[in-house]
Amino acid sequence: MVETLKPRRRFRQRSVIPGFGITFGYTLTCLGLIVLLPLAALVVKASGLGLSGIWEVATDPRVASALRVSFGVSLLAALTASVFGGIVAWVLTRYDFPGRKLADAVVDLPFALPTAVAGIALASLYAPNGLVGAQLARIGIEAAYTPVGIFIAMVFIGLPFAVRTVQPLIAEIDKEVEEASAILGASRITTLTRVVLPPLIPAVLTGFALAFARGVGEYGSIIFIAGNLPYVSEIAPLLIVIKLSEFDYAGASAIAVIMLAISFVTLLAINLIQAWSRRRFGYV
Amino acid sequence: MSEALTQGPLSPPTEAVRLPASVVTERRVVRWLLIAVALAFLGLFLVLPLLTVFAQALAKGWGAYFTAFAEPDAQAAIRLTLLVAAIAVPFNLVFGVAASWAIAKFEFRGKNLLVTLIDLPFSVSPVVSGLIYVLVFGSRGLFGPFLVEHDIQIIFAVPGIVLATIFVTFPFVARQLIPLMQEQGTAEEEAALTLGASGWHAFRTVTLPNIRWGLLYSVLLCNARAMGEFGAVSVVSGHIRGLTNTLPLHVEILYNEYNFVAAFAVASLLAGLALVTLAVKSVLEWRYADDLAAGARRH
Amino acid sequence: MAACLASAGGARAQSEILNVSYDPTRELYREINAAFSEEWKAKSGETITVRAAHGGSGAQARTVIDGIPADVVTLGIPSDIDAIANLSKKIPADWRTKLPNEGLPYTSTVVFLVRKGNPKGVKDWNDLAKPDVKVITPNPKTSAGGRWNFLAAWGYAYERDGRDKEKANAFVGSLYKNVPVLDTGARGSTVTFAQRGLGDVLPTWENEAFLVLEEFGKDKFDIVVPPTSIYAEPPVALVEANVDKKGTRKQAEAYLQFLYSDKAQAIFAKHHYRPIKREAAKPEDLAQLPEIKLFKIEDLQGSWDDIQKANFDNGGLFDQLSKAGR
Numbered sequence: 001m002v003e004t005l006k007p008r009r010r011f012r013q014r015s016v017i018p019g020f021g022i023t024f025g026y027t028l029t030c031l032g033l034i035v036l037l038p039l040a041a042l043v044v045k046a047s048g049l050g051l052s053g054i055w056e057v058a059t060d061p062r063v064a065s066a067l068r069v070s071f072g073v074s075l076l077a078a079l080t081a082s083v084f085g086g087i088v089a090w091v092l093t094r095y096d097f098p099g100r101k102l103a104d105a106v107v108d109l110p111f112a113l114p115t116a117v118a119g120i121a122l123a124s125l126y127a128p129n130g131l132v133g134a135q136l137a138r139i140g141i142e143a144a145y146t147p148v149g150i151f152i153a154m155v156f157i158g159l160p161f162a163v164r165t166v167q168p169l170i171a172e173i174d175k176e177v178e179e180a181s182a183i184l185g186a187s188r189i190t191t192l193t194r195v196v197l198p199p200l201i202p203a204v205l206t207g208f209a210l211a212f213a214r215g216v217g218e219y220g221s222i223i224f225i226a227g228n229l230p231y232v233s234e235i236a237p238l239l240i241v242i243k244l245s246e247f248d249y250a251g252a253s254a255i256a257v258i259m260l261a262i263s264f265v266t267l268l269a270i271n272l273i274q275a276w277s278r279r280r281f282g283y284v
Numbered sequence: 285m286s287e288a289l290t291q292g293p294l295s296p297p298t299e300a301v302r303l304p305a306s307v308v309t310e311r312r313v314v315r316w317l318l319i320a321v322a323l324a325f326l327g328l329f330l331v332l333p334l335l336t337v338f339a340q341a342l343a344k345g346w347g348a349y350f351t352a353f354a355e356p357d358a359q360a361a362i363r364l365t366l367l368v369a370a371i372a373v374p375f376n377l378v379f380g381v382a383a384s385w386a387i388a389k390f391e392f393r394g395k396n397l398l399v400t401l402i403d404l405p406f407s408v409s410p411v412v413s414g415l416i417y418v419l420v421f422g423s424r425g426l427f428g429p430f431l432v433e434h435d436i437q438i439i440f441a442v443p444g445i446v447l448a449t450i451f452v453t454f455p456f457v458a459r460q461l462i463p464l465m466q467e468q469g470t471a472e473e474e475a476a477l478t479l480g481a482s483g484w485h486a487f488r489t490v491t492l493p494n495i496r497w498g499l500l501y502s503v504l505l506c507n508a509r510a511m512g513e514f515g516a517v518s519v520v521s522g523h524i525r526g527l528t529n530t531l532p533l534h535v536e537i538l539y540n541e542y543n544f545v546a547a548f549a550v551a552s553l554l555a556g557l558a559l560v561t562l563a564v565k566s567v568l569e570w571r572y573a574d575d576l577a578a579g580a581r582r583h
Numbered sequence: 584m585a586a587c588l589a590s591a592g593g594a595r596a597q598s599e600i601l602n603v604s605y606d607p608t609r610e611l612y613r614e615i616n617a618a619f620s621e622e623w624k625a626k627s628g629e630t631i632t633v634r635a636a637h638g639g640s641g642a643q644a645r646t647v648i649d650g651i652p653a654d655v656v657t658l659g660i661p662s663d664i665d666a667i668a669n670l671s672k673k674i675p676a677d678w679r680t681k682l683p684n685e686g687l688p689y690t691s692t693v694v695f696l697v698r699k700g701n702p703k704g705v706k707d708w709n710d711l712a713k714p715d716v717k718v719i720t721p722n723p724k725t726s727a728g729g730r731w732n733f734l735a736a737w738g739y740a741y742e743r744d745g746r747d748k749e750k751a752n753a754f755v756g757s758l759y760k761n762v763p764v765l766d767t768g769a770r771g772s773t774v775t776f777a778q779r780g781l782g783d784v785l786p787t788w789e790n791e792a793f794l795v796l797e798e799f800g801k802d803k804f805d806i807v808v809p810p811t812s813i814y815a816e817p818p819v820a821l822v823e824a825n826v827d828k829k830g831t832r833k834q835a836e837a838y839l840q841f842l843y844s845d846k847a848q849a850i851f852a853k854h855h856y857r858p859i860k861r862e863a864a865k866p867e868d869l870a871q872l873p874e875i876k877l878f879k880i881e882d883l884q885g886s887w888d889d890i891q892k893a894n895f896d897n898g899g900l901f902d903q904l905s906k907a908g909r
Contacts, residue, residue, distance in 0.1 A: 012392035017473055018483035023386040027398070030379045034450055035405055038416035041426045045419050061906055084325045091322040095315055103323060105566040109330045111505055112558035114512025115410075116532040117551040120539055121333035124340060127779040132332065145764045145781060156329050188310060210407075217409025220514035220532070224539075227764040228722065230905045234765075237411040237515065242767070244415070244519070245641035245725040247648065247666055248897065253419065256412040263407040264400075271400055423650035423671060432650070435828065440651040522651040524601060524636045537637070540770040541609055542798040544778065 039260070046253035057254040062230050063239060067258065070236040073147055074215030077154030078162070082208045084155075085162025086200075092163075093170040107164070110157045115220030122153055123224040145227035150235060153221040158211030165207035169200055202277030206270050213266045216259065337555045340548035352538070352546035353553075360526040361534035361550075367442065368530060369510040372449040376506055380457025381499075385487070387458075388465030389473065399462065405454040413451045414519025417444055440522030445530065448516040453506045460502035464495050497572040501565055508561045512554055599632045600831050600838060603647055605640040605659035605727050605817065606768040607791045611854045612657070618850060619841045623834070631834055639768040640727035641666075647673065647822060654826050654835035657819040657842075659727020659769075661686075662891040664820050673824035686818040688842035689856040692877055693728075693735045693815060695807040696776065696785040696792045703783045707809050708739040711784060712757040719782035720762055721772040723894070723901050727817070728769035730895060732786045734880045735813035737894075741883055742811070756904040777804065788815070793855040793871070814877040 012020065046054055057063055091097075092104050110118065126133040126143040136143050143149055173196060181191040219237040227233040236259055243252035309315065342349055352358060383402060387395060405413065420426045421438035431438060438444045472494075476486040492499075514532040521528045529537065531554055538547035604612055616633035623631045636643065636651070640659035647653050648671040656674070658664055664686075668674045679685040697705050703716050711718050721729035733755065740754035741747070764781055766772040769791055776785040777799050784807075785792075792806045819839055826832040841847055845863035852864030857872055884890045894900045 012390055015390055015470070016477055017389050017470055017486075018477075019487075020386060020390050020392075023382040024390075024392075027379070027383040027386050027402075030383075031398075031401055034447070035401065035454060038420050038451070039404075039408075041419045042412070042416045044426075062902065084321070087318055088322040088326060091319050094309065095319055097319050099323075101566070101570070103326055105562050106326055106330050108562055108565065109334060109558060112508040112512075112561040113334070114508075114514060114532045114535075114551075114554045114558070116514040116535050117337060117512070117554050117558075118333060119514075120535065120547060120551060121336045121340075123779070124544075125333055125336050127781075129780045131336070132328070144779065145775070152329070156333070159329060213407035217407065217412070219409060219411045220518075223767070228767065229763065229765050237409045238767070240409075240411050240415060241519070241642070242722065242725050244418075244645050245639060245767075246895075246897070247641075247645060247670055249419070249424075251897075252415060256409070256415055259409055259412060263409075264404065267400055267403055267407050271396060275396075418649055421650075423648065425649070428650065437650070437652060439649060440646060522603075522636055522646045523638050524634050524651070527634055528636075540606070540768070540774065542774070542778070542795075 042253050042256055042260070045250060046257040049250050049254055053250070054254045054257065057251055058258050062234075063236075063255060065231045066234045066236045066239040067255075069147065069150065069232075069234060070216050070259075071262070073150045073235075074154050074158075074212050074218075077151050077215050078158050078208050078212035080151075081155050081158040081162040081211045082204055085159055085207060085211075086166055086204060088159075089163045089167040089170055093167055108160050110160050115157070115218065116224075118156060119153065119221035119224035122149075122156065122221060126152060126225060144225050145233070147226075147233050149225035149227070150222050150233060153225050154211075154215035154218060157218055157221060158215050161210035161214065162204075162207040165210065166200060166203045169203045173199070202273050202280075205273050209266050209270045209273070213263055213270075216266075217263065334555060334559075337548055337551050340544060341552040343548075344545045348545045349549045349552075352543075352549035355546075357526050357529065357537075358534060358546075358550060361529050361531050362553075364442070364445070364527075364529065365511050365531040368446050368449050369507055371446050372453060372510045373503060373507050375450055376453050376457050377499075377503055379454070380459075380461055380502065383458040384461035384465050385491075387462050389470050402458050403455050405451050406459070408451075410452060410513065410515025411519060413516035414448050417447055417451075417520050421447075439520045440524070440528060442528070444520040445517050445528065448520045449510050449513055452513050452516050453510050456506035456509065457499070457502045460498050460505075461495055464498045465491070468494050497568050501568055504561045504564055508558055511557060597630045597632075598831060598834055599634060600654040600834050601634045601636065601652060602655050602657055602838070603636045603643050603651060603653040604657040605643060606637055606770045607728065607788050607794070608657065608817075609635070609637050610794065611790070611850070611856065614850050614854070615842070615847055618846055619838055622841065622846070623837060626837075629834075633838065639721075639725045641725050642767075647671070652825050652829060653822050654829065654831050655819060655821055655839055657817070659817045660730055661816055661818050662730075662887045662895075663727065664818055665887055665891070667820075667822075671824075673822050674820050675823060678820040679818070681821065682819065682839060683843055684859050685816075686820055687816050687859065688819060688847065689817070689851040689858050691815045691817060691856050692789050692812045692875060693731050693786050693809075694789050694792050694812065694873075694875075695809060696787055696795055697783065697805050697807050699803055699805055701805055701807060705784045705807055708736055708758075708811075709743070709754075711736065711761065711786065712754060714761070716761055716784060717763055717782040718758060718761045719764055719766075719772050719776040719785045720787075721769050722765040722767055725767045726769055726772075728772075728788050728791070729765075731788070731813055731815045733894065733901065734884075734890070735786070735815075737900075738813055738878050738880055738883055739809075739811055742878065746883075752900060752904070755900070756907060759901075759904055789857075789872070790855040808873045808875055811876045811878065814879045 049057065088107065092100060123144055124130050126149060128134065128137050133143050141148065143152060177195055178191050181195045217237060222235055223238060226235060228238060236255055240252045240255050243255065387399060418425060418439055421431060421444060422428055423432055472490045473486045476490045512532055517530055518533060521533055523529060523533060531550060535547050535551045538550060602612060612635050616635060619633060620631050623629060640663045644658060644663040644666050647656055647667050656664060656667065664674060664678060668676045668678060695705055705711065705716065710716060720732045723729035723733040736758050737751050737755050741751040744750040764775050766775055769788060772785060773787065773791060773795055775781050777795050796804060796806065819842060821835055821839055826835045845860065848858040848860045848863035849865060851858045852868035855871060858864050861869060880890060884893065892899060
């Protein structure tokens with residue numbers, strides 16, 4: 001650790017609570033062996049290509065298009081999940097209606113439902129001869145086996161993130177601030193947009209980023225419902241699997257490293273949003 | 285928490301001013317419109333797929349449904365899935381408690397980085413999670429030559445499946461407990477320790493009761509994910525029938541054998557597990573909302 | 584290694600071997616494996632369990648390279664076994680010489696599956712390139728069946744247009760413009776076509792086409808046999824490095840030999856594969872396999888190394904076509 005080398009500042013502040021050494025050591029050991037070492041192996045494998053090699057893989061038209069599909073559709077899906085997730089969160093916390101608790105419980109379904117199960121269920125639902133797919137086909141929308149299918153699967157897995165990050169904050173909004181705003185003559189719309197919404201923005205952004213990160217990497221639910229067509233509906237994780245089937249380990253690793261870098265940046269952004277929100281609003 | 289705030293000394297005397305309901309909430313029609321939108325959205329995206337699983341599983345009646353579980357391969361998949369979860373979940377439980385103890389109860393430098401690294405597996409694509417273990421333990425991987433020489437099988441065997449599962453569920457418990465423990469601070473433990481309790485005793489009698497519901501909740505989610513992981517396990521499994529196929533992989537196999545009823549039947553088992561998870565979780569939330577609040581916010 | 588051999592090779596009343604196979608052979612090997620276990624028990628007194636793993640042929644070869652303890656591989660296309668030999672040396676490069684008929688206990692070909700009554704009137708390969716026909720075929724990068732389809736279409740156009748490579752390439756390009764879904768394996772494509780109702784024609788393994796008729800009902804689909812098609816070669820090989828280590832050489836070799844026995848040959852025919860010993864098969868099974876003029880792709884394109892490189896490796900014909908076709 002670099003920190004311990006600096007003599008003046010202590011790495012850790014004094015505390016009467018015991019167990020730091022063992023728990024910290026255990027944490028680092030597990031983290032190192034399970035997460036960091038294998039990820040390092042990935043980076044080493046990809047670095048065999050050199051930076052220029054990785055760049056070449058990234059800009060290969062098929063890879064670039066798969067990355068575009070994964071990131072582009074995930075962006076749209078996260079946006080949709082955030083908007084509707086926000087509405088769902090608002091409705092679930094603010095309004096009382098029959099079945100509210102049930103609806104609240106259902107939100108977590110994508111956390112608990114295995115992706116493969118979600119995949120075959122969505123595929124059979126949105127296929128041209130499926131329950132929803134047939135209706136969509138009637139109005140000329142092909143859902144399954146197109147990027148629309150990828151979008152549906154990504155909204156599915158992203159929704160709980162969008163709802164669950166915002167919901168507790170809505171619950172904690174001080175109603176009296178809204179009342180004060182109303183007393184001071186603001187219309188309901190003004191109150192909502194000027195008083196209620198701003199403190200929610202960091203949470204909405206966090207939920208958005210989580211849904212986005214999850215969508216980019218998603219594989220299980222998507223392969224069943226996407227057409228997997230190069231340049232159209234082929235996602236980056238599938239391309240990794242395809243590269244592996246072609247025995248192109250370095251190429252697979254390069255795509256993985258690119259995705260990893262972007263995920264890491266997304267995560268960092270989430271943590272920055274949270275740090276900023278802690279300073280700005282006093283909570284996460 | 286909001287209750288505590290409203291009773292605080294700074295609360296304005298609201299009784300004095302009678303406000304029409306329309307200024308503190310939306311108009312009735314807007315309200316019902318929003319409720320309708322939310323419910324339609326949930327129904328279309330979440331409930332309908334769930335119902336589809338059970339509808340398809342029972343498409344040919346209960347007989348066909350139960351035949352799916354009589355298959356030796358299905359039973360082997362169930363056993364393997366239980367075994368993998370029985371190793372991965374306790375592992376992550378111990379790790380999560382240790383990590384959140386170190387992170388929440390102490391101040392040290394580089395904490396944010398550590399938290400981000402623990403979170404990392406969460407945003408790594410499942411396929412990548414499998415790939416990294418192939419690169420480490422595959423015949424041509426980092427430790428490949430060593431493993432081959434000593435005849436140790438990691439990937440395409442139970443250890444590899446367990447490792448990949450631990451990886452994808454790595455942050456689950458820690459993520460839930462860190463904010464919970466942070467919120468509760470260290471005062472209570474310090475008091476117990478000052479009164480002469482041992483560290484372990486303080487943890488058991490002071491910390492654990494405070495975090496138990498959050499812990500249970502995170503273990504449930506961790507378990508559901510561990511049993512349901514597909515992408516990562518698919519890369520390291522090798523798909524040997526009756527040996528390295530977990531339940532989700534078995535679903536895929538049945539699906540690809542035109543055995544849709546059986547595929548959805550096995551899927552319904554996993555969906556049932558998801559429903560139980562959600563039910564227990566909801567009950568916990570309704571009963572112990574405050575204990576869980578800190579964790580849910582950061583989920 | 585010697586110690587391993589001694590410990591594992593000792594007399595046991597029970598043993599287990601693993602057959603890593605490609606996608607559509609699930610039903611076939613279920614029956615073959617049971618038949619072999621029975622025969623082996625009678626012959627040696629040993630109870631043997633034959634495990635099977637199925638998936639896209641390329642993906643399966645990858646697991647062997649990465650260390651799945653396979654005793655034998657039964658894959659969809661020779662180049663996948665070549666890849667194991669080249670990349671891992673677990674199989675000797677001259678594996679074709681170790682078993683009769685270049686390691687082919689059976690062969691197959693590509694036929695068309697169409698919707699009942701053949702509404703688009705598909706008769707031959709050129710119908711697949713017509714603008715109003717939607718073709719479902721697996722990704723040739725990951726699926727052996729996908730590669731045979733690709734090569735069959737290419738070979739057809741090559742012969743039709745006076746052995747002109749450019750014309751053949753262009754024909755395959757226009758065919759793949761008609762493909763709305765590229766699944767990773769032959770099975771995925773079949774599910775897309777048969778269960779999900781996408782596409783007008785599914786060029787597929789002959790055995791797979793028959794299986795769909797049996798599974799989904801003859802009232803829903805028809806098989807169309809094109810006048811010419813490809814001589815598809817799904818080969819088998821012993822994974823020498825693994826059997827020596829596991830001490831299962833005897834059993835694994837016996838298993839591969841069994842594939843050439845009359846009993847196994849009859850089972851191949853029953854599952855609509857083309858046995859190399861026709862006399863061992865039941866006449867009614869053989870009668871189901873139509874007469875087609877079959878061409879060998881090696882005769883048109885040379886060695887398997889060349890075929891793989893020119894068509895399916897990075898930057899090969901398939902990559903060029905999908906780049907041009909987007």
